Amino acid sequence: METNTEKKVNIKGAKQEDIMSPWKVVWKRLKRDKLAMIGLYTLIILVAVAVIGPFFSYAMEATDIENINAAPSMQHILGTDEVGRDVFARLMYGGRISLSVGIVSVAIEVLIGTILGGIAGYYGGVVDNIIMRLVDILMCFPFLPLLLMLSAVMSARHVDPKYRIYVVMFIIGIIGWGGLCRLIRGQILSLKEQEFMQAAEALGLKDRRKIFRHLLPNTFASIIVSATLSVGGAILTESSLSYLGLGVTPPTPSWGNMIQCAQDIYTLTFQPWRWIPPGVCIFLTVMAINLLGDGLRDALDPKLKR
């Protein structure tokens, strides 16, 4: 009975039912994946709270001198820090910065890494050598001295702290693409010897089309895993950059520099409301992106039939 009615509906509404755009198929598959949807909703909530929340709360620099280092209460939902700033408000402001650093820098990373990795893997020979040596240099380079130097230059040139964060995103993206590039190149080295590439060759496709349409989609699994893992890494790198005075400097909060206060043993033991919330936020972000990435990988896989 079931199949019969379904068939009839299909024949009747063939135009709507059978022809779905690839993205609609992906979305339909993604919706069926509960874990991925949990990840998506968590991410949406985090972003929404970070964007909208600050309009309804204390300003991030407003100090409440009567309640310094206060424990969570009705007045300050997550307590206050050492100069009486509301932790919850700072958490939301910090979320804006940390989330955008995480996502933008990973986007830069993926963009450079994928394109160069694809080109290196496909052409091989001299091109491969040049790009891979570039990656080797990038991976060998000790970044601490470079970052200290950059931070000194930026201070000397009086770069507005507002714009520093963009520099930080850019730097994290530029540092990080080496690993992804090697990963992609390795896979493409193997993929380009397979039969479907001979078919692509026989069709006389352009190189660009071969790389971006036929080779890179096959490495999608690794790209997603690498990207989702490095979002958390980028947020933490931002925190260590802030510590060096390169990133967001203290009056402006970010999840990273809020966690830094846990280095103080007294805060660590007696004031957990100051470092647990940003930690939980980073954890939630990374978790949500990982879940979403996993679901997206499964949904984008055309060979998967359910």
Added chain:
Amino acid sequence: MYHMALPLIVLTFGSLASIMRYTRSSMLEVIRQDYIRTARAKGLREKVVIYKHALRNAMIPIVTIFGMSLPGLFSGAMITEQLFNWPGIGPISLIAVNNRDFMLLMGINMFLAVLTLLGNLIADVSYALVDPRIRLK
């Protein structure tokens, strides 16, 4: 050996998760290929199918990650070594930074650079080992 247990656990768990995820995703890619079905149809044991036919083809990202983690094993162990009071390269480089011992620092950086190159070379060679179709000239 007894003192190695805890730092070892910390360092292992750090990289365990990411390697596991890479393996999972590339295994999922491989496991649905036709040759896996062929191997199953031949009546091979599941163990052989998984480890010999599937894992070998899924190894390429993992080999890359292994190659890249070689220098990380040394430089990344800095905090761990410090915490567990293990007299390794981590505490030495930390002391060098604090004492402005540039020669030692340069030496350590050089050492790490060589390790990076070595790790990448090993990964490159292992590609050909894992997948004989790859021809590196």
